[in-house]
Every structure is written in structure tokens, then in C-alpha cells.
Amino acid sequence: MLRVEQVSHAFRNAKESVPVLHDINLTVEKGTMVALLGSSGSGKSTLLNLMAGLMKPDQGKIWIADQDIVRLGENRLAEFRRSHIGFIFQSYELLSNLTVRENVELPLVFMGVSPSKRKTKALSLLEQVGLAPKAALFPSQLSGGQQQRVSIARSLITEPSVIFADEPTGNLDTETEEEIITILQRLNREMRTTFVIVTHEAEVAEQMQVVLTLQQGRLVRETVQQAGVKEK
Ligand SMILES: Nc1ncnc2c1ncn2[C@@H]1O[C@H](COP(=O)(O)OP(=O)(O)O)[C@@H](O)[C@H]1O
Ligand SMILES: [Mg+2]
Known part of the structure; x- marks a missing residue:
């Protein structure tokens, strides 16, 4: 489903090249929920952005649904991302001048897609995350946890092959964090959506089926926590 092969990456400034990821190899099976765990600066966001096609690695291949996205040109990559990849940001990234339903659509x-189809689908996803009654409100009228639920619904609406989330509960209190993780777990179970979730919190990672641990740009551990997930 998702495979990263020998990916390395460095950031360059005027003077030097700073290596950030070293020979990353990993496989994510369809329908699994994977945590990418590591301390701040270990390279989690960089790896996630590479896998989501937001950046190109210096080296290596990234396969999603049998396509090496590193090889795609700008236009085809944009099209591929629209239909295959969902993204959930720490800061929700909702548009403030659109209603909750319009954001999801x-x-x-x-x-x-036609307006009537969009509307039906958005309302059904808002139902799934418990926010149907808020469909006509604007993001600023919702709590942080509710805004993140809207952004989860938005990420699901194209039925992507995989959804990437960068510290999705990073701005939320512990109780709301639990709510969001529970919703993601239910969506994973019921819709068989594949999730890759970045976190620096071991307690969050432990609730996922697979935990990949990054340390200073290297993948140092892969823990499989539940039966039915294939070992590498
Ligand atoms: N755009 C960038 N330009 C230069 N260095 C960067 C850039 N983005 C990240 N880095 C560096 O790469 C390393 C990994 O960053 P990041 O992937 O954001 O880590 P994490 O998400 O695990 O905190 C850090 O040392 C960071 O300073
Ligand atoms: Mg980060």
C-alpha cells in the first residue's frame, strides 16, 4: 500500500547541507494505523511530508497504490495527491470564511463533483465524527477538538488510499486528545482507512497497531502491537 525505499534527505542552506533522514525503509499495509514516534527534531514531519508528496526526497522511492510518487511531475503529483492522499494538520487549516460543511466539501x-453529491457526502462524514448539528456554523464557532474533527471529515471525503496526520492532537488537552484518537481508531476499523500518524507522545503511539520510531533521522525500531498486521 505504502512503501518507502532507501529514502534519504538533507536540507541545504547557503553554506552547508544538513542531513535529516538516512536510508529510511518502511512498509505500511492497507488498513493499518501506524504511529511515527520520535522526539522533536528527529525528522518525523520531514518524512511525513515526503510520503504525502509535499516535498521530494534527495534519494529513494515512495510507493503509494503502486505509483512511485517521487517520479511524478508537478501536475500529475497534484492530481495523484488529490485522489489518493489525505492530510490532517496539527493546526486544522480550516478556511474561516467557509462553513463547516463547505470546508469538508x-x-x-x-x-x-456536483454540489448535491458533495453536500450529501459531507453531511454523512460530519455525522461520522459527531458534528452533523454544527454543519452550518463557521470554524471559529467550534472548539479545537471539534475543528480537528471537521478536518478529519475533510481528509476522508475523497476516500484516499492513505491519510497522513502530523501531531493531530498537538494543540489539544489530554481528554480531547483521547476523543480524537478514538474517532480515528473507529474510522480505521469501520472504513478500513490507512492512517500514518506523527506523534512525540509514546502514550498516543501505543494505541496504534504499528509503531515506527525515528531517532536522529534513522528508523530505529518497528513494533507491531496487534495481531493481523504483517511484520516487515
Ligand atoms: N525547511 C527546513 N529547512 C532546514 N531545516 C529543516 C527544515 N525543516 C526541518 N528542518 C530540520 O530537520 C530536522 C528534522 O525536522 P522535522 O522533520 O521537522 O522534525 P520533527 O517533526 O520530528 O520535529 C530538524 O533538525 C529541523 O531543524
Ligand atoms: Mg514535526
Whole structure:
């Protein structure tokens, strides 16, 4: 489903090249929920952004649904990302001048789906995350946890092959964090959505089926926590 092969990456400034990821290899099976765990600066966001096609690695291959996304040109990559990849940001990234429902619909607007289809689908996803009654409100009228639930619904609306989330509970208190993790687990179970979730908290990672641990740009451990997930 998702495979990273011999990926290395460095950031360059005027003077030097700073290596950030070293020979990363990993496989994520369809329908699993994977945590990418590591301390601040270990390279989690960089790896996630590479896997989501937001950046190109210096070296290596990244396969999603049988396509090496590193090889895709800008236009085809944008199209591929729209139909195969979902993303959940720590800071939600909702548009403040659109209603909750319109935010959830937005990815389908870019795909040319008809308004009535978009609306039905958005309302059904808002139902799934417990926010149907808030559909007509604006993001600023919701709590942080509710805004993140909207962004989860938005990430699901194109039925992507995989959803990447960068510290999705990073701005939330512990109780709300638990709520969000529970929702993601239920969506993973019921819709068989594949999730890769970045966190620096071991307690969050332990609730995922697979934990990949990054240390100073190297993948140092892969722990499989539940039966039914294939070992590497
Ligand atoms: N755009 C960038 N330019 C230069 N260095 C960067 C950039 N993004 C990240 N880095 C560096 O790469 C390393 C890994 O960063 P990051 O992937 O954000 O780690 P994490 O998400 O685990 O905290 C850090 O040392 C960071 O300073
Ligand atoms: Mg980060």
C-alpha cells in the first residue's frame, strides 16, 4: 500500500547541507494505523511530508497504490495527491470564511463533483465524527477538538488510499486528545482507512497497531502491537 525505499534527505542552506533522514525503509499495509514516534527534531514531519508528496526526497522511492510518487511531475503529483492522499494538520487549516460543511466539501470542489453529491457526502462524514448539528456554523464557532474533527471529515471525503496526520492532537488537552484518537481508531476499523500518524507522545503511539520510531533521522525500531498486521 505504502512503501518507502532507501529514502534519504538533507536540507541545504547557503553554506552547508544538513542531513535529516538516512536510508529510511518502511512498509505500511492497507488498513493499518501506524504511529511515527520520535522526539522533536528527529525528522518525523520531514518524512511525513515526503510520503504525502509535499516535498521530494534527495534519494529513494515512495510507493503509494503502486505509483512511485517521487517520479511524478508537478501536475500529475497534484492530481495523484488529490485522489489518493489525505492530510490532517496539527493546526486544522480550516478556511474561516467557509462553513463547516463547505470546508469538508472543499476537496470535492477541486475534483468537479456536483454540489448535491458533495453536500450529501459531507453531511454523512460530519455525522461520522459527531458534528452533523454544527454543519452550518463557521470554524471559529467550534472548539479545537471539534475543528480537528471537521478536518478529519475533510481528509476522508475523497476516500484516499492513505491519510497522513502530523501531531493531530498537538494543540489539544489530554481528554480531547483521547476523543480524537478514538474517532480515528473507529474510522480505521469501520472504513478500513490507512492512517500514518506523527506523534512525540509514546502514550498516543501505543494505541496504534504499528509503531515506527525515528531517532536522529534513522528508523530505529518497528513494533507491531496487534495481531493481523504483517511484520516487515
Ligand atoms: N525547511 C527546513 N529547512 C532546514 N531545516 C529543516 C527544515 N525543516 C526541518 N528542518 C530540520 O530537520 C530536522 C528534522 O525536522 P522535522 O522533520 O521537522 O522534525 P520533527 O517533526 O520530528 O520535529 C530538524 O533538525 C529541523 O531543524
Ligand atoms: Mg514535526
